[in-house]
Amino acid sequence: MLAVFKxxxxxxxxxxxxxxxxxxxxxxxxxxxxxxxxxxxxxxxVFSTExxxxxxxxxxxxxxxxxxxxxxxxxxxxxxLEDVASGKSSVAIKLMENDYRIITASNNSIVPFVEQEIxxxxxxxxxxxxxxxxxxxxxxxxxxxxxxxxxxxxAEVKSVSGGEIPKHDMGTQLLFVFTLFAAMFTxxxxxxxINEDKVNGIWNRLILSPVTxxxxxxxxxxxxxxxxxxxxxxxxxxxxxxxxFELGDLRLIMMVAAIYTLSIVSLAMLISGFxxxxxxxxxxxxxxxxxxxxxSGLYMPPGTVSNPIxxxxxxxxxxxxxxxxxxNITLYNASWNDISLTVAILLLIFVIxxxxxxxxxxxxxx
Amino acid sequence: xxxxxxxxxxxxxKKAVDDVNLYVxxxxxxxxxxxxxxxxxxxxxxxxxxxxxxxxxVLFNGNSIIKNPAEIRRVLGVVxxxxxxxxxxxxxxxxxxxxxxxxxxxxxxxxxxxxVLEMVGLQHRQKELIKTFSGGMKRRINIAAAxxxxxxxxxxxxxxxGIDPQSRNHIxxxxxxxxxxxxxxxxxxxxxxxxxxxxxxxxYIMDHGSIVAxxxxxxxxxxxxxxxxxxVQLSKRSEKLIDAVRLIxxxxxxxxxxxGLRIIAKKRSHFLSTLVHGAEKEGxxxxxxxxxxxxxxxxxxxxxxxxxxx
Numbered sequence: 001m002l003a004v005f006k007x008x009x010x011x012x013x014x015x016x017x018x019x020x021x022x023x024x025x026x027x028x029x030x031x032x033x034x035x036x037x038x039x040x041x042x043x044x045x046v047f048s049t050e051x052x053x054x055x056x057x058x059x060x061x062x063x064x065x066x067x068x069x070x071x072x073x074x075x076x077x078x079x080x081l082e083d084v085a086s087g088k089s090s091v092a093i094k095l096m097e098n099d100y101r102i103i104t105a106s107n108n109s110i111v112p113f114v115e116q117e118i119x120x121x122x123x124x125x126x127x128x129x130x131x132x133x134x135x136x137x138x139x140x141x142x143x144x145x146x147x148x149x150x151x152x153x154x155a156e157v158k159s160v161s162g163g164e165i166p167k168h169d170m171g172t173q174l175l176f177v178f179t180l181f182a183a184m185f186t187x188x189x190x191x192x193x194i195n196e197d198k199v200n201g202i203w204n205r206l207i208l209s210p211v212t213x214x215x216x217x218x219x220x221x222x223x224x225x226x227x228x229x230x231x232x233x234x235x236x237x238x239x240x241x242x243x244x245f246e247l248g249d250l251r252l253i254m255m256v257a258a259i260y261t262l263s264i265v266s267l268a269m270l271i272s273g274f275x276x277x278x279x280x281x282x283x284x285x286x287x288x289x290x291x292x293x294x295x296s297g298l299y300m301p302p303g304t305v306s307n308p309i310x311x312x313x314x315x316x317x318x319x320x321x322x323x324x325x326x327x328n329i330t331l332y333n334a335s336w337n338d339i340s341l342t343v344a345i346l347l348l349i350f351v352i353x354x355x356x357x358x359x360x361x362x363x364x365x366x
Numbered sequence: 367x368x369x370x371x372x373x374x375x376x377x378x379x380k381k382a383v384d385d386v387n388l389y390v391x392x393x394x395x396x397x398x399x400x401x402x403x404x405x406x407x408x409x410x411x412x413x414x415x416x417x418x419x420x421x422x423x424v425l426f427n428g429n430s431i432i433k434n435p436a437e438i439r440r441v442l443g444v445v446x447x448x449x450x451x452x453x454x455x456x457x458x459x460x461x462x463x464x465x466x467x468x469x470x471x472x473x474x475x476x477x478x479x480x481x482v483l484e485m486v487g488l489q490h491r492q493k494e495l496i497k498t499f500s501g502g503m504k505r506r507i508n509i510a511a512a513x514x515x516x517x518x519x520x521x522x523x524x525x526x527x528g529i530d531p532q533s534r535n536h537i538x539x540x541x542x543x544x545x546x547x548x549x550x551x552x553x554x555x556x557x558x559x560x561x562x563x564x565x566x567x568x569x570y571i572m573d574h575g576s577i578v579a580x581x582x583x584x585x586x587x588x589x590x591x592x593x594x595x596x597x598v599q600l601s602k603r604s605e606k607l608i609d610a611v612r613l614i615x616x617x618x619x620x621x622x623x624x625x626g627l628r629i630i631a632k633k634r635s636h637f638l639s640t641l642v643h644g645a646e647k648e649g650x651x652x653x654x655x656x657x658x659x660x661x662x663x664x665x666x667x668x669x670x671x672x673x674x675x676x
Binding site: 002003004006007010011014015199200201202204205206207208209210211 | 414415416439440442444446447448449450451452454455459463464466467468469495511512
C-alpha cells in the first residue's frame with residue numbers, strides 16, 4: 001500500500017501542475033466572483049432629459065444614494081442607453097420632476113427589484129410633498145427621520161441563539177463552492193490513476209505481486225484523498241490567514257472538508273465503475289462535474305433553485321451538503337451537533353458509492 | 367513444471383482459447399507462436415493466473431493454480447505486451463517501486479536493481495525518466511521489472527514488438543542468458559518466427575484459439591510434405607525441356623518461373639542427371655540450381671493457410 005501511495009506522490013511531485021492549477025483557479029474564481037459580481041450592489045445609471053434636468057437629477061440622486069441595495073449613478077442619457085443596450089447595465093432610470101421611467105432591454109430578475117426600490121423612494125417623497133404642499137420637503141423629512149429613529153413600536157429580529165441574524169454572504173458561499181468544486185477535479189483525476197494502471201498493465205503486475213487487492217485500492221484511494229484534502233486545506237488556510245476571510249471554526253470546517261473529500265473519492269470510484277478507460281473517465285467526469293454546482297444552485301443565493309427534481313439530484317452529490325455545512329459553520333456558528341446530519345449524509349454517500357464503484361470495477365474485470 | 371490441461375476461455379459467444387494443452391519443463395524455453403488474435407495473450411493471462419479459464423486447469427508442479435494462484439505468483443515473472451511502467455518516474459524509481467511491491471528487503475533491493483539494469487544494459491540511464499526513453503529501452507526496463515524477484519518461470523508476451531534491431535538483439539540475448547545461466551523456464555509468445563527459432567527449444571503453433579502443431583524445429587518441419595522444392599535458372603526457355611522434366615519419375619510438379627523452372631519432386635529423388643542431359647540436348651544452359659530449405663514460416667503457412675503477420 002505504501003509503495004503504491006509513494007509512487008503516486010512521486011509522480012505528482014515531479015508534475016504538480018494539475019494540483020497547482022486547480023488551487024489557483026479556486027482562489028481566483030472566489031476573488032473575482034466573490035468580491036465583484038456578488039459582493040457589491042448592482043449599479044443603475046440614472047439621468048434626466050427634462051429642461052431642468054440638472055435640478056431634477058440633483059434632487060433625486062441625493063435620495064437615491066441612500067439605497068443600500070442598489071448603486072445609483074448619474075450618467076448622460078446616451079451613456080445610460082448604451083449601457084443597457086450592450087448589457088453592461090440591466091436597467092437605467094429616466095428621472096422626471098415627480099415620476100420616473102425604467103429602461104431595460106429585457107424583463108430580467110433585477111427589474112422588479114429596482115422597481116420596488118425606486119417606487120418606495122418616490123412614494124415616500126410624494127407623501128412628504130403631500131404633507132408640506134408647495135414647500136421644500138427637507139425639513140419635514142428630517143422630522144420624520146428623527147421620529148423614526150425612536151418609533152413607538154419597535155420590532156427586533158434575533159437568531160435562534162439570541163444573537164443578530166447574520167447576513168448571507170455570497171462571497172463566502174462562493175469561496176466554499178469553488179474550493180470544493182476544484183478539488184473534485186483533482187480527486188477525480190487521481191482516482192482515474194486506477195484505470196490508467198489497469199490499461200497500461202501496471203495493475204496486473206500488482207496483482208501478481210504479494211500486494212493484496214485491498215492494499216492496491218487503499219494505496220490509490222488514500223493518495224487521492226490526501227491530495228484532495230491537501231488542496232482544500234491550503235486554499236482555506238490561505239483565505240483565512242493570508243486573505244483575511246473570516247471562516248469561523250476552522251477545525252470543524254476542516255473536518256467537513258475531510259469527510260467531503262472521502263465522499264468525492266467514492267463518487268469518482270463510482271463513475272470509474274461505469275467507464276472502461278481513463279480517456280472515457282476524463283471525458284465524462286470533466287463534462288459531468290461542472291453541472292453539479294449549477295443543478296445544486298450553489299452559484300446563486302440560497303433558495304433560488306426550487307425545482308424538486310433539481311433539488312433531489314443535488315442531494316445525490318456531496319458538494320451541496322458540504323458547502324451548506326461549511327456555510328452554517330462560518331455564518332451561523334454551527335456546532336458539531338448542528339452539522340451532524342449533513343456529515344452523516346456525506347458518510348452514507350461515501351459508503352454506498354464506494355461499495356457500488358468497487359463492485360462495478362471488479363465485475364468489469366472478471 | 368508448468369502444464370495446461372484442456373484450457374479454454376469463452377468471451378460471451380466467442381471461444382478465444384479452445385482446449386489448449388501445453389507444458390514447460392524446468393529450464394526449458396518454449397515458444398508460443400501465432401498471428402494476432404490467435405489467443406496467445408489470453409492463454410498466457412490464464413497461465414499467469416490473471417484470468418480465470420472457462421474450463422480446464424493450469425498446473426504448477428502438479429498443483430492447480432486456479433485454486434491456489436499464490437504458489438505460481440511467487441516464482442512467476444510476467445513481461446506484458448504493454449509498457450507497464452510509470453512514464454513520469456525514472457527507470458530506477460520504477461524498479462524500486464516494483465521491488466517494494468515484491469517486498470524485496472531494502473538491503474537487497476538496490477543490488478537487485480543494479481543487477482537487472484546491467485542485464486538489460488541500461489545501468490547508465492537509470493536516473494532518466496521513462497518517458498524520455500526510446501520504445502526499445504522502455505521494453506528493456508519492462509523486462510527488468512519482471513526480473514527483480516528472480517522468477518523461476520518467465521512469461522514474455524511479444525516483448526519485441528515495434529522496437530529497433532539493437533534493443534531487439536539485447537532482449538533476445540537477455541532472455542537466452544536467463545534461460546542458459548539461471549535455468550529460468552521461459553514461455554515466449556511472438557509472431558516473429560526467427561525469434562522463436564533462435565530462442566526456443568520447443569514451439570507451439572496457435573491459430574483460432576487452438577494449438578495446431580507442436581514440437582522442436584525438426585519435428586515441426588517434418589510436418590511439411592515429403593517433397594523438396596528446387597529452383598532452376600535457365601539461359602533460355604524450352605518447351606521440350608519442360609516436357610522432358612515432367613516425364614521424370616518422382617517429379618510431381620513443374621512450374622515455369624520468370625527465368626527458369628520451379629520443380630517439386632519427391633524427397634531424395636534422382637532427377638538431376640536427367641535434367642542436365644535434357645538441357646544439353648536442347649541447347650539450354652543451367653545457370654543456377656538451388657534447393658529451397660523450408661522454414662517454420664512455411665510450416666505455419668502450411669498449417670494455417672496464412673502468414674504469421676496477417
